[in-house]
Amino acid sequence: MLTTLSLDLSPAYVPIADESIRVTLIGNYSNDTVLAGAVSRLAIFEDRDLAAGIGASGLNGETNSLYDPISENGYIAFDEDLFSSDATSLYTGQGTVQQGIALGISRWIQGDTNFLELGSFQSDADEDGSVYGDAEVPGASGAAADEPLARIYFIHPGTGDLTEVAR
Secondary structure (H helix, E strand, O other), X not given: OXXXXXXXXXXXXXXXXXXXXXXXXXXXXXXXXXXOOOOOEEEEOOHHHHHHHOOXXXXXXXXXXXXXXXXXXXXXXXXXXHEOHHHHHHHHOOOOHHHHHHHHHHHHXXXXXXXXXXXXXXXXXXXXXXXXXXXXXXXXOOOOOOOOOOEEEEEOXXXXXXXXXXX
């Protein structure tokens, strides 16, 4: 629990001293993770594959994620120290590095896995009009083909059944 109401019903920040409790309450091991709205798609992937694909050197040692530890004011941010200078310069062109990382994550999950190699979010290496599903491009760019590692599923609204989205 990161925030709570005190007895006078005013919000108060209550830090959790034991990090193992935080991991149990929030994250992959929590049995009560709640979605904030309707969800129609679900993506499943390995965090380390994502980190490598978007230019991070690995995961944050304390949070075991791409995020910095939660700040005293409750602010959550990506750990920018994990990212290579090439990735950081690409992400800076998207407004802020934080916004660029978020865009990189979205693009990687959707299947554009060679944008970092091409140095651009306009990474249509095979010039077919789509940045997703690029075939290997021999020659000048020498870009590798997109190799989606995330599996995306459609969630049927009535039943909750999953159908894998073919790409």
